[in-house]
Amino acid sequence: MNKKLLNLNRHTFIPHPSSLIPLLIVAVVLLYGVLYPNLYVLYAASALEGGGRFSLLGLFEVLSRRAVLEAAATSVGLSFLTVLFCALVGIPLAFLFERYHFPARRMFAALAALPLVLPPLVGTVAFIFLCGESGILARAVQWAFGLQRAPWSLRGWTAILLFHTYTMYPFFYVLTGAGLRRIDAGLSEAARSLGARPARVLFRVVLPQLAPSLIAAALLTFMTSMASFSAPLLFGGEVRPLTLEIYSARQRGDVQTALGETVLLALLSLCALIFFQRYEGTRRFAAAALKGAVKRRQTLARGRGRVLAIVCGTLFTIILMLPVATLVLVSFASEGKWTTQALPPAYTLSNYARIFAEPHRLEVIFNSLLMSGLAAIAALLWSFCATAVVIGKRESVWRRAVSLLILIPWALPGTVVAVSIAEAYGGPNALTGSFVLVGTFWILPVIYFLRFMPLVVRAVQASVEQMDASLEEAAGSLGASWWRRFVRVRLPLVWPGALAGTLLAFVIALGEYVASVLVFVPRNRPISIAIAAELRDFNLGTAAAYGVLLMLMIAVSMILAARLERSTQS
């Protein structure tokens, strides 16, 4: 009992009574960044029609339109199907790589998580180059069979689902793998010794224990799919989910519809979050008697199993790498010379040269680096404030409320975050005075910060919680002041994890498109907007070159993050 009480009382220190600054910062950011914009959107969506009066009628009118309801149904249906397909790909893959040992397993396993860091827009573009009507695959088939027209078109449900599965199955793959690693292999052995056949062991012993991992994966996939924008925009065709509808309503200038749909999308996302978390709570298993838990990997040393595994692994890796390889290939294609051939006939560096030679093309790269860097650094500093407030002596309602508010921008689709900030800070009003954010350079860094700071908070919080609380107490008893404890003890111990989280946020912000497309101005055009623009102007090579540059920057950051993580483990 004593130990339990002590655990509740961890981290007595960092929130020093006299240092109210973190608390103030947290309050201001959450009030102005999360609470106010979201409540404003709710208010504005309800109030517009009735001449500014608050009434829910305006909102209901928008929400009862057939197009809006269809879009909502499309979003939800698409997300459910995405979860299903991702599970079908990700779970077996995790079993293959976690349970069996075969040559090159480690390489395959590492590559399988790759699509997680591929920016959706870049992925979409690569997909068009690979499987589109005039993509490499279609042309190859057309050439091989001497067809008059393209053998297929990359449009509609199939296209979106294919793309979603490609980019989102890693959620299932990574989390199932982690879950499998936690499971005690002794339990399966016990079940086998009791006479259960392998299938029975799988369904009665292994899968129930995996449930928390699977639910977490389903949640992530569902939320990501709800927020998906690039794929429906570029090859959705008739399939128009809410994100796309909000975008086109804003393009049309139909603010009221856009606001109503934003509210609807936000509500659906939050409902999904609550639903999955509820369910997750009922499915947690206490890990009983983990002492001497065995993890065993079956070695496929010979025979058909081994060959099959290697073939599957290789095939899978090729499929995985194809879109990326296509992008690299197209980035070197000489534009104008590539017409109907399957592969580009001539190669050149001119696409890259064009980016580096023309200032307005090079500028977007600097813009993205600058804005993502600003947002990431701000998120890092803010995370230390936030954890100082969230991790405290005792559980309290306030702490939980702060944690929840921090999570909201992550749970909401990027479209919703962008629309709410754009609407709330689009003109002078009572709460913010004459402060107008829309139309300035700062709107994108602010939105990047809001969207990706939950990732950094989670990383910092996890690192702080892993840290032994008595270290700071020891520093205190040795006479170290609040600041000295922070700089000499907490910071050096938390630093690697925090930096890895910051790099992840930075990487995701670099390729951000969904929110950027709604609010960018000429002065802060990021790479993603440039890619979309080049694509629209049929500068395919330049678009691909931008994509390759973006992936290179991301790869460098991720390698750095992995290094950091390894340095903490040693």
Next chain:
Amino acid sequence: MAFLSLQNISRHFGATPAVADLSLEVERGEFFGLLGPSGCGKTTTLRMIAGLETPDTGLILLDGANITHLSPERRGFGMVFQNYALFPHLNVFENVAFGLRARRLPSTEVKERVESALSLVQLPGYGRRRIEELSGGQQQRVAIARAISIEPALLLFDEPLSNLDVALREETREELRELVARLKLTAVYVTHDQEEAFALCDRISLMNKGRIMQTAAPRELYEHPSQRFVATFLGRNNLIEARRLSASHETRARFFTIDGGHTLEVPVRRSELAPINRNCTLSIRPEHLSISKATSMKETVIEETHAVNANILSATVRAINFNGSTTTVKLDAGGLALEALVLELDELEVGDACTVCLPPERINIIGSENRDEGGGMRDE
């Protein structure tokens, strides 16, 4: 005036009282122990002395000055944590130097004091080692060196030896005692291990459920427990419910046992512990009981010593447990259950009749139940 004084300290965690109305005093140069089962509030008490917790009510005085709300870094106490809490990102030298650097001492003095602290704990030349290169025992020494390097006014120990194996624990215990005595430090030592507390401490407060049960020197605590809890927590004990007879003498009283109805003679050190005609509890350690076979005892002992020693009861052997060097014999003395610890069994077997002797000077009066037992009580 005591050096450290806790006055009516209380601390709640939610609705659970961890420490309730606790008072104790530690003299300068004393090695003071807080002993008790887990969850008794001893660690919370130590953390309040260190300033890591703030009491809800009550005062903490150091040399007469109120330090109740003083932050830990301004108290200047050294603390040795259960898990040592050594900074993993700093080497041995920097760990020991941490408190000195926080005091902004010149680097030559830091070096000097770190080296002297390391040689005090017999780790000279270990300064450049990394923490994870050290064994558990060595880490423990570094933690002690770090705590004494700041020349603490008070040295606090939170179960510092509990992570060491038995042999190392006993060795370190001796060294710790010697070190604290040599540096003339005042120490407060928290442990759940009574043997450790007995070996180290000048005085011990035995705690239970957030309260101090008894504060006394180890031998006093063991031989004259003033509470049932103290009597049973420290080693094994026979508890005998009894009533003091009205015919009792002022200092040598006669008690009537509730079970078995025997009459026992007990010297009374403090008369208020056992009011006449009121129920109270007597205790006697199993090792202080002597037993012998019924026949021999009857003939030789009883006949001759009956006048001086009335505390001889006839009993039946219920069970015999062999412990190695000793043997535990469970007895039934006409309804009174007793346990004796003997070196020689005297050919007794289960079911045998025997006589058991309870030497009067070994019997302790715990006093009547429900008596409020404050802290800081010491028999003179």
